Amino acid sequence: MKASSVTARRARPLLGTLVEISAQGRRAGPAIDHAFRAVERVHHAMSQQESTSDIARLRSGHRAALDPWTRRVLDRAEEIRLASDGLFDCVFCDYSLDGIAKGFAVDRAVECLREAGMGAGAVNAGGDLRVFGDESQPLHIRCGAQILYIGEIRDAAVATSASAGLVHPRGGTATVAGITVMAGDCITADALTKPCMLAPRRADELAGRLGARVLRLG
C-alpha cells in the first residue's frame, strides 16, 4: 500500500489513546466508520473508567450480562495465561483488560475493513497495530525520542511494550526496557508483550508457543 494509493485515513480518541484506521478500496470512508464502531464497542465494554462497562460487572461478580466480545477476550486471555505459564494474568490485575483489549479492538476493526471489501489497510491503537493486504507496509517502532524503521511487514500484527509500571504476578518487576512482539493477530501480540517483558530469557519460547516472534531493540 503506497502512500499515494491510501484512499482514506482517519483517527479518533478511543481506548485511552489515538486510534488510527486507514483503508484502501471502494467506499473506504463508510468501511472506516464501520471499523470505528467496532472499536467503540470494545471501548464501552472494556473500559477501565466507565462504571457501566463489563470490567465493573466482572469486579462485582456479575458475568451474566457481559458483551459476547468480552467473553471472547476473557477466553483468549485464559489461553494466553496457560501458554505463558501464568505470566499473563488479567484476573490477577483485577480484571484489567488493558493488556489485551486494544489488541482485540484492532483485530475487530481489521475484520470490519475486510468484510467491507477493502483490499488493504492498517489499524493502529496507540502503538498496537495490524496491517493487511497484498502489499507490504513499513513498520516503525517508537524508541524514546526516535522512530526506528524496522522493515516491511505484510498481514501481521505488532505490539510494543515498555516496562514502566509492569508488575510480575508473583512479585518483582520487569527487567528489560522494552520489547516488540509480532503475531498473526493483535490480541496475541498485545498480550504477549507482558510475559515477554517479565521473563525476557524465555520470551522466544513463550512467543513460539502462540506462533509469534519477539523483536528486541538495543
Added chain:
Amino acid sequence: MRAAWPAFIAAPLVVIPAAHATTYLTVEQAQQVLFPGAGFTPVELKGKERVWRAAGAGWFVVDEVLGKHELITYAVGLDRQGRVRGVEILDYRESHGGEIRDPQWRLQFAGKTARDPLQLDRDIRNISGATLSCRHVTDGVKRILALYEGELRNR
C-alpha cells in the same frame, strides 16, 4: 493467512528523528464525516476555537491541544442538545525537538490542507510503541462542552 515478518532486525536501522506529522482530514472533510450533507455557517466567538452551525443538526467546533511533544487539531460535532456526536482528529504533529512550544514552528501548519501535505519527513506509517495518551483531546472535548453551555446553547 500467512504473516510476513521482516527477515531480521539488522543494524544499521534507519533512525528518524521523531518529528512527524499526519493530516487526516481537512475541516471540510471532517464536517462531512460528522454531519453528512449539512450546510455550515461560521459563528464568531471570542475564544481560539473555530465554530460553525450545522444547519438543522447542531454545532461543529475545531480546536487544537498542545501536549509535551504533540500538537493535535481535532473537530467535535455536537448535536442540537449539546451531546457529542463524534470526535475526529484533523492533524497530528509530533516533535521531540522542543519545537512544539515554539510559535514559529506551529505557525508553519496554519492553513494547510490535505491537498498540500506536509513533507516534514518520509512516509512514517505504522508506528508501534509507547501508547500515546489522548488525555489532552479528552480534556479539550470537555472544554468544548463547557463552551456550548456558556456560548452556544442559547443561540
